[in-house]
Amino acid sequence: MNGIRLIACDLDGTLLDEQKQLPADFAHTLAQLAAREVVFCPASGRQYHSILALFPELAATMPVIAENGALVMMGERELASSCLARADVSELVAIWRGLVQQGLDVGAVMCGKRSAYVERGGTGFIDEVAKYYPRLEVVDDLAAVADDFLKLALCVPGSAERDIYPHFAALGPSLKAVVSGERWVDVMAAGVNKGRGLQQLQAALGIAREQTMAFGDFVNDLEMLDEAAHSYAMKNAHPAVVARARFRAPCNTERGVQRVIHSLLAGAAA
Template sequence: MRSAPTSPKTAPLVKRDDKIVSTTPIERADYLQGIEIIRSIDYRDAGVVIGGAHGAYAERKDAPFVERIRTYNRDLRLVDDLTEVDDDMLKMAIFDFDGVSQRIVDDLSVLPSTAQVVISGEYWIDIMSAAGNKGKAVTDLQKALGVTPEQTVIFGDYLNDLEMMDRGTLSFAMENAHPTIKETARYIAPANTKYGVLSVLSMLLDV
């Protein structure tokens, strides 16, 4: 049985100036299976919001759930059937009012390896495609901008940044980064609590 990691690897949506560069949607079969599992959850006060390329969607309409979800999704659209929404579905976020339940995680563990189940907070479980990561996202953006790794600066601090650390010649790990990120990066920047990114960019741009 797969356990749910706490550090998501995916970057399902890449945008530039409000224009979509690339998406890594959930496989349709995985999405439908996930919806079926979530709908069957009657042992917790939980609901799901779907993050699509063009908006957020939910079919649970009671006020407490909608108010909580709108805090994070101002463009939330309430629908009758999530399986009929026409969009690239990038993330399924389950909100459990009582805190993340291991039983829900176990129920979702039957999803195939093409899907990634992630505990993303005290009340949240995310389901995303396992096909994407931040390295792919950076490569997609480089292609869209027409820039090379030599023209790219990378900053990282945790394991979900690992795949992108070699996509730029100037790769910086924050001083308070995970040890693996510090080993992978070419340079060390001040901690993010000390405005490390701004400090390095100011130095590089001589401002």
């Protein structure tokens, strides 16, 4: 595996197919990596419990970078987390409510360690949120919930980059917004991103940047790619990701991640 000991991989748009499913034989690929003592780490904006649902048999041992780097787990043990200050939670909820009052169709998900929370129901919105946050509660007031909050996720029916990101791009110094998908913007504590989560995992495992591979497709993957000497942008990636990564992988719909890994495994076996 050319000295690679850790693979960090985004999920939606990268590893998962258009039906949000893993490649059918990915369990075999994971077994091959484990046999060569290569650690595989999913790194996603998704809730931790959503990621575990994809890898249930590895829940006790697999490292996970969740909530765009705000939560890093080592198996079932929390390795690191970065939570929003309570004052920032109140400010963010107030900004969101103001946008709704102005007529903007935007849903908010307050993402806590225990659960994710929404104030509004509606089948379409709940169905979209549940794809990424299966542990979900509907509450009367997001700002009044007692939990440790990792981020605020905002969802729009159109383009998140165009329709919602500009409203959160210039927050105070304690907060940072990032476009995390076609319909999603995440707001986290300043300095939180997948790259920082990967750094924390590398330090815990004693693995260097030069021994790390990463795959991504969207702008919330940029910092993670920076922390991996072997960085891959998917063929279908955002232009900023293509410009930042050192290498290219086929599209997620063409099992691009798995094809790159299999090529490396074949080289190691030769």
